[in-house]
Amino acid sequence: MRLLYTFSLITLAIGLATGATAQARNLSFIRDTEIENAVRYYSAPIFNAAGLDVQTVRIHLIKDPRLNAFVAGGQRIFIHTGLLMAADDASQVIGVIAHETGHITGGHLAQFDTIRESAQAQQIATMLLGIPLALATGRADAVAASLALGQHIGQRSFLTYTRAMEQSADQAAVTFLDEAKMSSRGMLEFFEKLKRNEALYTADQNPYTRSHPLTDSRMNFVRHHVQISKYSDNKLPEEYKLLHDRVRAKLRGYLLPESQVLTYYPKSDQSVPARYARAINLQQQHRYEESLKITDALLAESPKDPFFYEFKGDTLFDAGRMEDAIKTYGKALNILPWAAMIHQARARAYIELDGDENLKEAVADLKEAVRYEPWATFNWRLLATAYGRLDDQANTALALAEEAIRTGKKPTAKTYAERAMDQLPNGSPGWLRAQDIEFQARKPDDGADNE
Structure with a gap:
């Protein structure tokens, strides 16, 4: 498991409860091949039932002990580690994923923008105007002050709208579960768990129930569906239990x-x-x-468990035994050649050893990593490091341009792309890619996601 990055965020979730204030929090994102693979395994039947391309939905893990999951930034589902550890079995996590998928297919993020801009929700728009200031200053009180506005007509309209979205997402969730021939009982059990635990939260309200208010009508709807669905007694195959037991054990061991x-x-x-x-x-x-x-x-x-090999490789790396780590990562990659994070880990070990041959191996691993995860900017940074030590200035510049364009640093991307074009053979694949980056860097911002 690797800590990916941490940043401060002012969060305004869909379904903001009456009187709730936005909070500034440090969000720590983590990456782990095994846990992400398990969550994708949980998600695949739901995404297929929803008509979503499994490869286009991004799942992010947030290191946070509280129970929460939410959708943001298009087809992205964010799941707290606390939710995964608290869920008794995979069916409860699947129920949450089904609900969040309902928000995606319902276009609720886009609808949220529409109501923000509507004349009937001017007060809510005023509230949202405080968010850029809070992000710029790191002060949550900018949002809290805006929240004081529009406590009547605007907020009432907003909350009615978001209650409808929650009900719509619930309806979609049980439909997806039925389509996948899965029980909705796990979804109900998770909601009941949240209701039972509400008394444990005071000022730091349970973030899931704050952003997804669990009204009696919602609970009754899911409970009724469990009573009438012909799939309610369907049990998940045994491999789901094995996966979930491993996920919880891994998170507990690390955290x-x-x-x-x-x-x-x-x-x-x-x-x-x-x-x-x-x-x-x-x-x-x-x-x-x-x-x-x-x-x-x-x-x-x-002996054929790739995740045990990956973990052993990580342990050897941390112990400074780079050559042993490289061999162990290789055994994991023989089983999971697509595992970008294991390619990255082995590349880091090669870079630590240094020397031209090791650096060339690192480049080969990182090319595989960016082939499977081109959006993972740290891979481009490592690739630039390896090329730099090999004194390959052209490809160093190209890798830095890739990193910059994906992090929204357009002037930097343009500078490095032009540098790469000056040094790469005209018309070569690298030169053409640098030209694409330079062109993209000159385009005005359109709100696209460059990750």
């Missing part, structure tokens, strides 16, 4: 202190998830040899 990990997974528990969680937690404490001993035992039992 919780040793005392809590041992509470969930005492040493007497010799199940695979328990040993995995303990190995991960030992790695986090830099007790590498103890961690490797457990991991090697897991691999002896499951």
